[in-house]
Amino acid sequence: MLDLAGVSVQFGGLRALDDVSLRVAAGEIVGLVGPNGAGKTTLFNVVSGTVAARQGTLAFDGADLAPLPTHARARRGVGRTFQIPQPMHTLTVTENLLVAQRFGAGRIDRAALAEILDLVGLSGKAGIDAATGLSLTELKALEVAKALATGPRLLLLDEVLAGLEAHGKRMFTQLLGAIHARYRLAILIIEHDIETISTLCPRVAVLDFGRLIADGPPGEVFRHPDVVASYTGRGRVDA
Amino acid sequence: MRGRSLSALVVVLALYALVPVALGGNLYLMSMVVAALTIGGIALAWALLGNLGGLVSFGHAAFFGVGSYASAILVMKAGWPIAAGLLAGGVFAAVSAILMLPALRLRGPYFALAVLAYAHIFRIIATEWKSLTGGAGGIANIPRFPVVLGYDFSGKTGAYWIVLTIVVLFVLVYDRVRNSDYGLALRAMHDSEEATRVVGVNSTLLKAAMLFLSAFMTGVLGAFNAHYINFLEPDYAFSGLWTMLPIVAAIFGGYRTITGPVLGALVVYLVDQLVFKELMPIGHQIILGALLGAMILFAPAGMLPALLRRRGWRHA
Numbered sequence: 158m159l160d161l162a163g164v165s166v167q168f169g170g171l172r173a174l175d176d177v178s179l180r181v182a183a184g185e186i187v188g189l190v191g192p193n194g195a196g197k198t199t200l201f202n203v204v205s206g207t208v209a210a211r212q213g214t215l216a217f218d219g220a221d222l223a224p225l226p227t228h229a230r231a232r233r234g235v236g237r238t239f240q241i242p243q244p245m246h247t248l249t250v251t252e253n254l255l256v257a258q259r260f261g262a263g264r265i266d267r268a269a270l271a272e273i274l275d276l277v278g279l280s281g282k283a284g285i286d287a288a289t290g291l292s293l294t295e296l297k298a299l300e301v302a303k304a305l306a307t308g309p310r311l312l313l314l315d316e317v318l319a320g321l322e323a324h325g326k327r328m329f330t331q332l333l334g335a336i337h338a339r340y341r342l343a344i345l346i347i348e349h350d351i352e353t354i355s356t357l358c359p360r361v362a363v364l365d366f367g368r369l370i371a372d373g374p375p376g377e378v379f380r381h382p383d384v385v386a387s388y389t390g391r392g393r394v395d396a
Numbered sequence: 397m398r399g400r401s402l403s404a405l406v407v408v409l410a411l412y413a414l415v416p417v418a419l420g421g422n423l424y425l426m427s428m429v430v431a432a433l434t435i436g437g438i439a440l441a442w443a444l445l446g447n448l449g450g451l452v453s454f455g456h457a458a459f460f461g462v463g464s465y466a467s468a469i470l471v472m473k474a475g476w477p478i479a480a481g482l483l484a485g486g487v488f489a490a491v492s493a494i495l496m497l498p499a500l501r502l503r504g505p506y507f508a509l510a511v512l513a514y515a516h517i518f519r520i521i522a523t524e525w526k527s528l529t530g531g532a533g534g535i536a537n538i539p540r541f542p543v544v545l546g547y548d549f550s551g552k553t554g555a556y557w558i559v560l561t562i563v564v565l566f567v568l569v570y571d572r573v574r575n576s577d578y579g580l581a582l583r584a585m586h587d588s589e590e591a592t593r594v595v596g597v598n599s600t601l602l603k604a605a606m607l608f609l610s611a612f613m614t615g616v617l618g619a620f621n622a623h624y625i626n627f628l629e630p631d632y633a634f635s636g637l638w639t640m641l642p643i644v645a646a647i648f649g650g651y652r653t654i655t656g657p658v659l660g661a662l663v664v665y666l667v668d669q670l671v672f673k674e675l676m677p678i679g680h681q682i683i684l685g686a687l688l689g690a691m692i693l694f695a696p697a698g699m700l701p702a703l704l705r706r707r708g709w710r711h712a
Binding site: 205207226227228229231232236237239243244245246247248252253255256257259260261262263265303304306307 | 580584
């Protein structure tokens with residue numbers, strides 16, 4: 158479904174992504190991990206179209222994504238969340254989803270919206286302004302709900318669990334499992350918490366300094382010497 | 397909601413009937429009201445771009461001037477009926493806005509300044525393209541509004557009805573856009589344009605659409621004014637006052653409201669002409685400048701909204 162081949166991104170002197178190739182199959186959940194600055198969010202930006210790749214190809218369902226602007230990619234089925242929630246503040250929770258559904262999915266389906274609100278636990282907050290009266294967990298839930306409302310086939314989740322306490326994390330992990338089961342979509346999720354990733358993702362890809370250094374089941378990947386080195390810093394000196 | 401629409405209808409009908417009866421004999425006051433409504437219409441168009449498109453323009457004089465010249469020239473040289481000229485004035489102004497599209501990449505003051513420079517281009521064209529525009533000498537004897545169904549619209553009262561109709565139509569269009577899905581998406585864009593794009597909104601296209609709509613409205617008013625005044629010259633048609641007065645009016649009346657800019661124009665223009673000008677025949681606009689500065693500092697959401705809020709009222 159998503160097929161990145163040899164993708165590189167350069168920011169001035171910094172190579173944010175270096176020859177990254179990654180495939181995500183329809184319906185698959187893949188964890189994307191790596192230290193801060195490894196290029197995880199840049200990879201999301203390349204897929205959603207806010208950053209252009211310097212080299213490499215980017216295909217979604219066999220079609221080339223590169224020439225499409227961000228909004229057109231969303232309409233094709235690429236949904237994403239931001240690490241820092243970006244709700245549309247002056248709109249209510251429902252209106253946030255209406256905009257996403259109307260423009261992302263192309264038509265308004267109130268029943269589907271109600272289902273999304275119910276699933277993410279925001280039914281009771283539907284009429285509330287997104288700027289006020291939402292906790293961090295609820296803002297994150299809204300972020301996911303907005304992406305879902307666009308009717309995605311691929312969901313890019315950027316640290317949706319970061320900043321949540323242990324209980325919130327468990328709830329959210331369950332929620333993501335439920336979303337995956339309900340909508341049968343592919344999910345690429347950036348997350349630092351190894352336990353969460355291991356629970357949720359049968360497959361994990363690891364980025365370090367813009368390069369993909371491991372890709373496989375979490376049990377193998379987290380024992381991979383390069384991955385251990387990138388997380389502990391060992392081996393850096395002579396690298 | 398229904399009650400509000402009904403009362404709005406009553407107010408509008410009263411405006412059509414009562415103002416000419418009350419002021420019809422006083423041609424000076426009638427001309428003040430016509431001018432105030434013209435500025436009110438531009439203020440509404442300017443506020444639409446600011447409120448929905450999130451863009452501050454210092455260049456609406458360009459749209460006004462392009463609209464006025466387009467209609468005058470098409471009616472005089474190509475023999476178009478004036479009604480078609482009014483529409484063409486709007487269309488030409490919208491087309492002239494295409495040249496402004498690159499400026500949409502700019503934000504805030506950078507956009508405003510780019511548009512200010514851009515507006516100047518049209519004034520130069522109108523001055524230099526002498527064979528078409530008559531150059532700095534301008535165009536005289538532009539046809540007046542005709543007799544329709546036995547009523548002569550060339551007078552002040554006829555012009556009042558025409559400009560009032562134009563402004564009422566603009567209010568309805570603005571309201572329609574604001575309450576549409578596109579209006580919702582435009583509101584969402586103010587919060588985070590990137591977040592709006594990733595849910596499928598073509599934000600550049602929507603902003604461009606607001607620019608075209610705003611330019612169209614301003615161009616129609618320019619065309620109206622050309623046939624009302626019957627005379628055009630570049631320094632008049634592209635005068636910075638066609639930008640400045642509507643901005644003061646829109647901010648005074650509340651640029652995030654629909655009727656506020658129109659009410660603001662009526663108050664600001666009439667007070668300026670009837671009071672400030674009497675007190676200070678030369679340079680009275682300096683008072684408006686001071687008012688604008690004070691409003692931006694103390695009541696950026698508008699003077700009328702601030703006053704009404706103090707009394708516990710709201711306006712649409």
